[in-house]
Amino acid sequence: MRNLLQRLGTLSLLSLVVASGSCKREPPSEAPPPAVSPLAVSPPAVPPPATQPTNPPGNNPPGKGTIVVTNAPNASVFSTVDALTALPQLSKAALEQFFGVSMTHVPDAQPAQQYYEADLPSGVFSRVEVREANPSQAKFELVMLEARPNAGLNIDGLRAAGRIQPNTAPRVNPNVPPEGTATYTFRSGSQAVHYEFMAESEKLASVMIERRPAP
Numbered sequence: 001m002r003n004l005l006q007r008l009g010t011l012s013l014l015s016l017v018v019a020s021g022s023c024k025r026e027p028p029s030e031a032p033p034p035a036v037s038p039l040a041v042s043p044p045a046v047p048p049p050a051t052q053p054t055n056p057p058g059n060n061p062p063g064k065g066t067i068v069v070t071n072a073p074n075a076s077v078f079s080t081v082d083a084l085t086a087l088p089q090l091s092k093a094a095l096e097q098f099f100g101v102s103m104t105h106v107p108d109a110q111p112a113q114q115y116y117e118a119d120l121p122s123g124v125f126s127r128v129e130v131r132e133a134n135p136s137q138a139k140f141e142l143v144m145l146e147a148r149p150n151a152g153l154n155i156d157g158l159r160a161a162g163r164i165q166p167n168t169a170p171r172v173n174p175n176v177p178p179e180g181t182a183t184y185t186f187r188s189g190s191q192a193v194h195y196e197f198m199a200e201s202e203k204l205a206s207v208m209i210e211r212r213p214a215p
Contacts, residue, residue, distance in 0.1 A: 074157035076124045077207065080145070084209055085191060090141035092116045095130045103130065112136070124151040125207075141211040153204035155197050158184075164195065172199060181205060190214050 087094050092103050092114070103116035106129065114132040127146040133139050147153050158164045163186075170182035180199035185192055194208040 073124050073152045074161060077147075077153060077158075077204070078161065078163065080123070080125065081193060081207055081209065084143060085193065090130060090143050090209060090211060091132055092130055095128060095143065099128060101128075103128075124148060124153060139213050143209045145207045147204045147206060149203070151204075155202040155204070158195060158204075170197075174199065 084090070084098065087098065095116075096103055096118075099118065099120060101118040101120065103118040106113075106115040106117050109115035112134055114134050115129065116131075117127065117129040119127055124147060125145040126148045129144040129146075131140075131142040131144075133141075155164065159166070164184050168184050168186075170184050172180065172182050174180040179201065181196050182199045182202075183194050183196045185194050187193075190211055190213055192210045194210065195204065196206045196208070197203060198205055
């Protein structure tokens, strides 16, 4: 009987050991994050650029600080005249270089007269003539620019640009065909700029730049 009780006790002890071993838990291992295929990642949606309305040429609104030239033909007159008046000399060589043309002696001028002319292929002026003093004459330089009849140049454009002041009186010559002329002169030191218009239609006929030594 005693042996039987010892065996039962031994079996009970073994049962407890096995039960306690089966209840022991291992700490859970951290599983790696699931692999994500690069094809499955879509980039953030980018909105398409806003479509800018297009304006026809010449109808673009000016930006801030932009100088708007409202009359291109008159602006060409001003830039040409301003550039010529800034030249150190109004000579045949200087005018040939400025306009990129070759000037020839004016046919109806005297051989001793240094008068030269050239047709201009483009621009608001159709012809240029330069006159220089020969050794027997008093010093002078004169440039004459003939305006193209269809260039759209008139007195209103020069007045709007401030080139002709309201109180400037013209010199009128009724004997120039077909309608006479009205010339506005502006002097600065030894240089004078003459704007000649047709008296009735007020279209620009020519511009003359004249230099003579002060008396």
